[in-house]
Amino acid sequence: MSAPKWLALGRNALWILNPFLGIIAYYHEEIKFGIYFQWLGKMHPMLLHFPIVLGLGVAGYYVYRRDNKKISRFLSPLLIIHSLLATIVAIFGIFLSKQGSYNHDLIFWHKWGGISIAWMSWGLMALHEYNNSFKTHFSLRALVGFVFAGVLIFFTHKGAQLTHGSKVLSWPKEEIAKKITVNMDSTATLYERAIGPLLQQKCMSCHGPEKEKGNLLLNSPDHIRKGGKHGSILIGNNNKKAPLLERLFLPLSEEKHMPPEGKLQLTKEELSLLRYWVRSGGYLEIKMNELDQSDSLFLLAQNWMPSVPYLNRPTTIFPDLKAYTSNYCTVSYSYTGSSDIEVSFYQRNFYAHENLRRLAPIQSQIVNLNMQNMPLHEEDIAFIAQCSQLQKLNLNFTQLSADQLVPLKKLTQLKSISICGLAYDEKNWPSFFENAPFEEVHLWASSLNLPQIDKIRSTYPRINFTVGDNLKNDLIKITSPIIDQDSSIIASHLDINIKHFLEGTVIRYTTDGTDPDSLSSPKFKQTLRITEHTTLKTKAFKSGWISSDIVQKTFYRSEIHPDTIYFITQPDRQYPGNGTQTLIDYQLGDQNFSNGKWLGYLDENMILVIGFHQSKKLKEARFNTLIDNASYIFPLTAIQVAGSLDGNQFKTLNEIKFPSLQKDDINIENKSFNCPIPGEDSYKFYRFTLSNLKKLPDWHPGKKTPAWIFIDELFLN
């Protein structure tokens, strides 16, 4: 077994290590340790756990094991190991102690305590190995065990206090705010008003009486002046930045950034405050009233208050807002953890002044208030003027006047105010802005004109006025009127309504096919009744606007219905429409030829016969067709009508030709072709032949191929 050999080696090594420990402990101030020793020193916090556990375990074993004979034979090697470890750990501890600066008292006790533990464990090992009475007397062993454990715990606790502060084990209690004293008096020094309490709150946990990281203390002006391990913190060497600022302004991700990550950080304002302070000389005695009032340093210090971390915030400033919220008033915190309250009112019909007044208990926490559109009175303004922390106020369209708003000027935090839509009074408004705390004012629609605005802007350059676009009087075209009548077919009459969404428009119309004129055309009143086939054109006019485009719609009259219809030539298979019903179903197909409402004929004339039970005299027949020359659908070339009494013999009554389509004509159109039927005779049957162009003209991309005609409705009068 080689174990005893190692143990022996270890036991003997103790004779070297322990004296060594004693020497470096006693002469630690004269010795300087190199970087590799410093690295070993960093092992101290890790390795110390082993001897502590072992030591307590051994002490416990002594107390527990009454029977002398049964003492485990492992105890002896364990004690040797324990002693070795304790000594090594203590040595590393000495190395470590040179690296930071720790509280002198604590370090002293912990160091010598640790050394005494190391020596005691050495002694214990010796006792256990060589002393017989120790081995045989339980009570002696137990006593030694107790004492050893006690010493161990006591002195290692000092070590914990070194690392975590002397209050590491004290029972936690809610600290409301660390007792930071801020001297608000105007005769206070800058240090007392801002710098001191700031450092106290954010820096002293590591640079204060309990810990002296980097040998730097920040708890009094003298200590600040003295600086720390690397010298003064306020003055940089070789013209570099002051170390204080350098560390503060490093990005958080940098290791050297102060305060360290995880600790309370400085706010933007606090950083600016310290920078201004250092750059202006870093004077610790200068009084607040000696600084210039417009100096940024003064302003920053004046406005500084200790920032309280959320965890320590007392809950009394977070009242439950349920009591104040209603369907018409929303009250909420700005965000979780903030005591700032935002209030919005909605639905002016439900506004009650009491709803505003019952917010009195939380008045001082309101930072944002939206009263847009609410009918407000002076009492409401008086209430609002008591919301001391108010920063943003929206009074758009609340029908107040300038003199009623005067009480708001004493709200020092009110930076943004919106007063759109309020009546402007040249006399009172400018004085409203004098000495006001506002930085942003929204003034749109306050019936201001350009010269008045320029005057206000130049008188109060500190305020940013937003005025909006209402001053431009652009001429724009008004939208077209809407003909509110879905049906295009007149049975006996149709009542048409023409409407426009902009109030105050004049709608003029014509029924004769001419364009409406703003002076001569009739104005549209309530409704328009039409009885005949009409093309209605209408246009909208309003002063200050360009007149609209013309909207037109054609209405067809269909008095007479045939009793039967019969197709002699059938429509193409692809476009059968609805059969013969298509012609009289009052459904007009639109410009989409494939919507199923059209009858299409390819390369064929449409020939149909209509019949009546009783002979009828027809004046005219009108066919509604589609022209879409890009889709090869062309207009009719001619309509021929013939009448018959018996259905077999037909007598041609009329033939009318229509002009063919030219290249530049409209591409898509619904066009109706009328075929007048002269003569006084009544017939039972009428035959219509609608002629197809058959071959497309040369200018068409599909030239020489067949053409289509599309028909969907027949009107007989």
Next chain:
Amino acid sequence: MNELLEHGLNQNRRKFLSKMSLGLGGLGLGSLMVPGMFDGLNEAEIFSKTLPQFAPRAKRIIYLFQNGAPSQLDLFDYKPMLQRMHGEDLPASIRNGQRLTGMTSNQTTFPLAGSRFNFSQHGSYGGWFSETIPHIAGIADDLCIVKSMYTEAINHDPALTFFQTGAQVGNRPSLGSWVSYGLGSDNKNLPAFCVLLSKGKGNGQGVYSKLWNNGFLDSIHQGVQFSSGEEPVKYLSDPPFIARSDKRAMLDEIAALNQQSYEKIGDPEIVAKIQQYELSYRMQMAVPEITSLKNEPESVVKMYGPECLVPGTYAANCLLARKLSENGVRFVQLYHQGWDGHGNLPNELIGQCKDVDQPSAALIKDLKQRGLLDETLVIWGGEFGRTNYCQGPLTKDNYGRDHHPRCFTIWMAGGGVKPGVYGETDEFGYNINSLPVHVHDFHATIMHLMGIDHEAFTYKHLGRRYRLTDVSGNIINDLIA
């Protein structure tokens, strides 16, 4: 039967467990971080009490979604190189194997198409805008233009779903639903999430109601689609023979019955129903006042363009959006269809811009002059971009562009964003050169502006916690002022 009995017991058990859910160790920490955590609330109520988690920059969002994908190369991303190389083939090194859609995969050549329009610089940062959007160019100083957006989806449905719900698969809550779930409605008389649709004359792709769906969240968070007709919300007024107090009594009785039903069965949809009835009761009072466009002063009508009074147009929707937003609606989403210019793009684009340019700019100006712009976030953009090569026959003046997910442009205004241009694409307008912004990053940033930590804001469904940004998304701090 057993299930019902169990459910009854579960109610109490759930409350008990929610108190113990963090274990003894977390109790102290929990009650500090989440005030009211132990009030026996469910997750949704906890969130409504704890959000926003930090100071929000924006309180409301108006999202002007340009459906169909507007061509960034003809609007914001000026690429003179394309104009010089008009007609030349797209180098393979630039295309780098990008997936093609079925529409252009049959093309053998990919001729580059330079924009037909002239571009000019506007704003203090010299952003480029095409001549088709003069009004938007006029408000350049308020715009934060992100040129380096990218996504993976190449077709409309998955891309739209991705943009609105954070995943290409469906069934997830939309952006507005998440916001409604987290922050609720500021005005209890209006829904938290409203949707307005309009159509342009260009080639349109449809929108689907899954884009404003509540997914697995409570139905009360669904987007409320307003009608495009003259009455945005139908049947608002009670029939003449019913007094308002009668209605109230009726609703109370129905609510009591529904409540009994809920206690027995426990279907959360019942609760949503009760809440929806209540909301519609309050909307009856609130909506007519808000949606009536008649009282708008003429200067406002001129600013948006006279079309804003014609219901169902984009201009009218913008005006309505402003009115809804200033009355506390948390999230207003507009969809304008017709941007899908696969062919005849320049002509269609002119028509689309005519509809969209003036009202979008007017919305920003309107919010700004009322003092609302700094707390309202306005977003304008589509679901992906368009290719720099032509789809279909290329002529000097006419071309079409296919879908391009690798880079596109979105702009934002108000609500704490920093004006300027973010991100850069290469001179071909095909790849991103710097600062890419993925859809997840975009969502994370929007959430951040609303005061929500996108990684902590989750909902547990089917065993795992979902969030809008799923498992990715970085906040882009440079977009935030």
